[in-house]
Amino acid sequence: MxxxxxxxxxxxxxxxxxxxxxxxxxxxxxxxxxxxxxxxxxxxxxxxxxxxxxxxxxxxxxxxxxxxxxxxxxxxxxxxxxxxxxxxxxxxxxxxxxxxxxxxxxxxxxxxxxxxxxxxxxxxxxxxxxxxxxxxxxxxxxxxxxxxxxxxxxxxxxxxxxxxxxxxxxxxxxxxxxxxxxxxxxxxxxxxxxxxxxxxxxxxxxxxNFNAASAVVTAKGKSVHPGYAKDKMVNAIGLLQDFMSGLPRQEVPERTSGREGFFHIHKIKGSIEDASLEMIIRDHDRERFESRKQHVAHLVEEINKQNPGYLSVKIEDQYFxxxxxxxxxxxxxxxxxxxxxxxxxxxxxxxxxxxxxxxxxxxxxxxxxxxxxxxxxxxxxxxxxxxxxxxxxxxxxxxxxxxxxxxxxxx
CATH class of the missing domain: 3.40.630.10 (Zn peptidases)
Known part of the structure; x- marks a missing residue:
């Protein structure tokens, strides 16, 4: 010793x-x-x-x-x-x-x-x-x-x-x-x-331990002079805001413990035309883990119904x-x-x-x-x-x- x-x-x-x-x-x-x-x-x-x-x-x-x-x-x-x-x-x-x-x-x-x-x-x-x-x-x-x-x-x-x-x-x-x-x-x-x-x-x-995945959500926007932007501008930052608002507000690291899972956005950057966020997805239960990944993918699909093709997501499993x-x-x-x-x-x-x-x-x-x-x-x-x-x-x-x-x- x-x-x-x-x-x-x-x-x-x-x-x-x-x-x-x-x-x-x-x-x-x-x-x-x-x-x-x-x-x-x-x-x-x-x-x-x-x-x-x-x-x-x-x-x-x-x-x-x-x-x-x-x-x-x-x-x-x-x-x-x-x-x-x-x-x-x-x-x-x-x-x-x-x-x-x-x-x-x-x-x-x-x-x-x-x-x-x-x-x-x-x-x-x-x-x-x-x-x-x-x-x-x-x-x-x-x-x-x-x-x-x-x-x-x-x-x-x-x-x-x-x-x-x-x-x-x-x-x-x-x-x-x-x-x-x-x-x-x-x-x-x-x-x-x-x-x-x-x-x-x-x-x-x-x-x-957690089942774990990472996700990168990428938004592509369309920049137009804000004075003439009605029905023309697509704000990539706003698309990410829509995505984040679709995540359960209580299911984040600072509000969970024990075997409770969460979504955690740890990095975000961007402008009107290009924005992205990085997040991790965690849950001890395998079924809930798969459901969380599906929820992220579904949110992207729903946002794209209003703005086709402007949002994409890449989800990768990390460990189980x-x-x-x-x-x-x-x-x-x-x-x-x-x-x-x-x-x-x-x-x-x-x-x-x-x-x-x-x-x-x-x-x-x-x-x-x-x-x-x-x-x-x-x-x-x-x-x-x-x-x-x-x-x-x-x-x-x-x-x-x-x-x-x-x-x-x-x-």
Whole structure:
């Protein structure tokens, strides 16, 4: 555990922001900087079969230290950070023995991390927090997960008395733009199942996530002098307004929770002749998800009845609810629950209001629930992670490996 914090701090200082508008993999060259560092570190701690391919996917092996017939399990995390907020010049700060009061992130800009706004902070009084300086994100999503996996593997190597089967490790680029598993070679990885270390609060254990799609609605207009525009002008911006007014006003991220789905418009731009919006569609229930996509397509059709051909939409599926693939192998969830309980951690089973590499990997033949990495308030300047949560995540990884070996030897 001694290297955990130092390891994490070294990762977050490397800018690995991904780019949804890039067609390359990884989507940004700077992701290679951390990728190469991770390869070197995996070799230094004693991992075997360390590989990195031409798209920066990293895999490594910790061989079994017993002759028992034990399933091969894997642990996966991503090294990119979100394009939604700056990851350049991350300057993490360590707050020891947190007193439960406001934390001044940036005095100059008057930026505070307050339990009045983020009540989860109250869970961590007396603990050590790693926070931002108020100008960037932290990068605990998901560099905390990488640090935890790396530290757990090092611990197992240094403590061979803990018996375990073959363990595979995978680190991926571009998860934050929905491409983290696109080029993941499941056959090469060779695990019977895996866990992504990409959750938030200590105890989180997730095997349900949204069904997800993206949609781009494009409007073409006709510009005419506004003084003489009657029955002639077609305002592309107005067409998008008509489209947006047809979406349920309450079914948006800021008004939904749990398994409730939503429509989320996150970008809009345009002029009279050309306008477009980008949105995401989410729902845990597959039928409702399909209905939401149909609703978007139907709105475009209805608007085009009044203005034929002026509006178009492109809808693309992104990932699906992993529950369908994990439910038949629920023992992999039970092992993770047992590991947490043995460490005094109360498992928090809840659906992910988002997705992880695990959702795509599960549909690629690698069942892959998600486990907490410890961070909070991802994708922004208020992000933080308790050191004690990271330590518990390391212990959980080790215990999962140990329990998998124990249960296999008893069966």
């Amino acid at each position: 001694d290297n955990l914090v130092e390891r994490f701090l070294s990762y977050v200082k490397i800018d690995t922001q991904s780019d949804p508008y890039s067609n390359s993999t990884p989507s940004t060259k700077k992701q290679w900087d951390l990728a190469h560092k991770l390869v070197t570190e995996l070799k230094e701690i004693g991992m075997q079969d360390v590989t990195i391919d031409d798209k920066a996917y990293i895999m490594a092996t910790l061989p079994a230290n017993t002759t028992e017939d034990i399933p091969t399990i894997g642990f996966v995390s991503h090294f990119d950070t979100t394009p939604d907020f700056s990851g350049t010049n991350v300057n993490p700060r360590i707050i020891e023995n947190y007193n439960g009061e406001d934390i001044v992130l940036n005095k100059e800009k008057n930026i505070h991390l307050s339990p009045d706004d983020f009540e989860d902070l109250n869970l961590y009084k007396g603990q050590t927090l790693i926070v931002t300086d108020g100008t960037t994100l932290l990068g605990a999503d998901d560099k905390a997960g990488i640090a935890e996996i790396m530290t757990a593997m090092e611990y197992l190597i240094q403590n061979p008395q803990i018996k375990h089967g073959k363990i595979r490790v995978g680190f991926t680029p571009d998860e934050e733009i929905g491409r983290g598993a696109h080029h993941f070679d499941v056959e090469k990885f060779g695990a019977d199942w895996a866990y992504t270390m990409d959750g938030s609060q200590i105890g989180e254990l997730e095997y349900e 609810n992993m529950k369908e693939k994990v439910t038949p192998v629920m023992h992999i969830v039970e092992i993770a629950k047992a590991a947490m309980k043995s460490l005094g951690i109360t498992p928090i089973i809840k659906p992910i209001r988002g997705g992880t590499d695990g959702s795509q990997l599960s549909y690629m033949g690698l069942p892959c629930p998600n486990i907490f990495a410890g961070g909070h308030n991802f994708h922004g300047k208020y992000e933080y992670v308790p050191v004690e949560s990271m330590e518990k995540a390391v212990a959980t990884i080790v215990k999962i490996c140990e329990l998998t070996a124990e249960r296999s030897s008893l069966s």
